[in-house]
Every structure is written in C-alpha cells, then in structure tokens.
Amino acid sequence: xxxxxxxxxxxxxxxxxxxxxxxxxxxxxxxxxxxxxxxxxxxxxxxxxxxxxxxxxxxxxxxxxxxxxxxxxxxxxxxxxxxxxxxxxxxxxxxxxxxxxxxxxxxxxxxxxxxxxxxxxxxxxxxxxxxxxxxxxxxxxxxxxxxxxxxxxxxxxxxxxxxxx
Amino acid sequence: xxxxxxxxxxxxxxxxxxxxxxxxxxxxxxxxxxxxxxxxxxxxxxxxxxxxxxxxxxxxxxxxxxxxxxxxxxxxxxxxxxxxxxxxxxxxxxxxxxxxxxx
Numbered sequence: 001x002x003x004x005x006x007x008x009x010x011x012x013x014x015x016x017x018x019x020x021x022x023x024x025x026x027x028x029x030x031x032x033x034x035x036x037x038x039x040x041x042x043x044x045x046x047x048x049x050x051x052x053x054x055x056x057x058x059x060x061x062x063x064x065x066x067x068x069x070x071x072x073x074x075x076x077x078x079x080x081x082x083x084x085x086x087x088x089x090x091x092x093x094x095x096x097x098x099x100x101x102x103x104x105x106x107x108x109x110x111x112x113x114x115x116x117x118x119x120x121x122x123x124x125x126x127x128x129x130x131x132x133x134x135x136x137x138x139x140x141x142x143x144x145x146x147x148x149x150x151x152x153x154x155x156x157x158x159x160x161x162x163x164x165x
Numbered sequence: 166x167x168x169x170x171x172x173x174x175x176x177x178x179x180x181x182x183x184x185x186x187x188x189x190x191x192x193x194x195x196x197x198x199x200x201x202x203x204x205x206x207x208x209x210x211x212x213x214x215x216x217x218x219x220x221x222x223x224x225x226x227x228x229x230x231x232x233x234x235x236x237x238x239x240x241x242x243x244x245x246x247x248x249x250x251x252x253x254x255x256x257x258x259x260x261x262x263x264x265x266x267x268x
Contacts, residue, residue, distance in 0.1 A: 114229035
C-alpha cells in the first residue's frame with residue numbers, strides 16, 4: 001500500500017515536470033519556429049528530473065535508465081588543470097557508430113548533469129562546449145551508441161571554483 | 166536589440182561546421198551577489214539548430230554550462246547558402262531565434 005502511494009506520487013511529480021517542460025517547449029516552438037510542426041520524438045523533451053539529481057550515477061540513471069561502460073572509443077578532451085572553474089573547455093569525439101546522444105557530467109557539481117545533447121542521424125558525434133566546475137573532480141562524458149552507453153572519464157584540477165564562493 | 170546568438174556555419178564539402186556563441190548570464194542559483202542574496206537560477210534549457218525544417222542538433226543544458234555559452238558541432242547534408250535556424254528557450258520562458266547563412 002505504502003509502496004503504491006510512493007509510486008503514485010512519483011508519477012504525479014514526473015507528470016508535473018513533464019508538463020512544465022512541455023509548456024516551455026511549446027513556448028519555444030510557437031515563438032521560435034512559427035508554423036513548423038513540432039517533432040513528436042520523445043527525446044525532444046527537456047530532461048528536468050535528470051538535471052535535478054545530485055550525484056553522477058543518479059543523474060545517469062534518471063537520464064538513460066541504465067549504466068554506462070567505459071570505452072576507449074570515446075575521446076574526452078579536457079584540460080589537466082583549469083585555472084578558472086567558471087569556464088572549462090570540454091570536448092568529446094567518438095568513433096562509435098549510430099550515436100544518438102552525448103551527455104556531460106561533472107561529478108562534484110551541486111547537480112552532476114551539466115549538458116545533454118541529442119544527435120540526430122547525419123550529425124557528427126563531436127561536440128565542444130564550456131562548462132562550470134565547482135572543484136577538482138571527474139568529468140564524465142557519456143555517449144549513447146546503438147542503444148548502449150559508453151563513457152570516458154577525466155579528472156580536471158580546478159584552481160578557482162566556478163560555482164559561487 | 167541585437168540578437169543574443171552569434172553563429173558561424175561553414176560548409177566544407179559535405180560537412181558543415183557550426184560554432185555558436187550566445188549571450189546569456191547562465192546563473193546557476195548557487196551564486197550570491199555582493200549583498201549576500203542568492204542570484205536566482207536563470208539559464209538556457211534548450212537550444213535547437215534546424216536545417217530545412219529538420220532538427221540537426223538539440224542541446225539540453227543545465228545550470229553548469231558556462232556564462233555566454235559556446236558550442237561547436239558538425240553535421241552533414243547542408244550546402245553553402247542554406248539557412249540554419251537557431252533558437253533557445255531558458256528556464257524563465259524567454260526565447261530568442263536567429264537564422265544564419267551557411268558559408
């Protein structure tokens with residue numbers, strides 16, 4: 001009984017988050033794309049829940065629902081030492097086939113998930129961006145290839161944290 | 166107001182390389198201002214790139230993306246002179262859209 005109760009609440013919360021994301025998306029679509037019909041793909045939704053998770057493993061679970069295995073085919077390019085944690089250039093490339101998404105996690109940030117990118121067919125699995133890092137910790141890149149998850153991890157030493165202070 | 170989005174898209178053979186720079190505070194909600202009050206979170210959540218009606222790239226961002234975010238990616242199937250449509254929406258519902266010609 002108790003179990004049922006929690007599942008129901010969780011579902012409600014999830015639904016709530018989903019509709020908020022939908023409204024946000026709807027706004028963007030209406031203002032941004034005019035008459036172009038929305039793509040119905042489920043993965044176009046903003047993964048609100050995953051971004052709220054505190055730890056890396058929880059965020060990975062919330063985003064993908066499965067665990068990743070380390071792979072040397074995922075190349076994570078990040079500096080050894082970041083002078084300024086507010087701007088850490090991080091890039092990832094992979095030779096894996098059929099990549100559908102790439103995500104970045106910073107393990108010691110207040111919320112581990114930093115960015116998640118959807119890669120449609122025809123787009124190359126190579127991304128460069130800049131992230132904030134609270135302190136010295138591991139940066140994890142996860143590549144979803146043919147439905148499986150592959151990861152690469154690198155420790156970045158942060159001299160000055162980028163999450164307030 | 167000038168657009169917050171600056172994009173350079175260059176076609177090289179079949180592949181188009183896109184570099185985008187967006188002006189946005191990307192406040193995480195963890196930083197305090199000089200008065201010790203917390204600056205509320207304000208960050209871009211979704212950034213979409215469209216080429217001829219098809220989404221070629223979709224970014225879901227959290228507050229951990231740096232201020233004035235930069236992004237680089239490449240996609241196939243576009244030609245010189247094609248238009249690339251870029252738009253973002255942040256957690257306050259603000260949006261901005263721009264189009265860029267592929268060079």
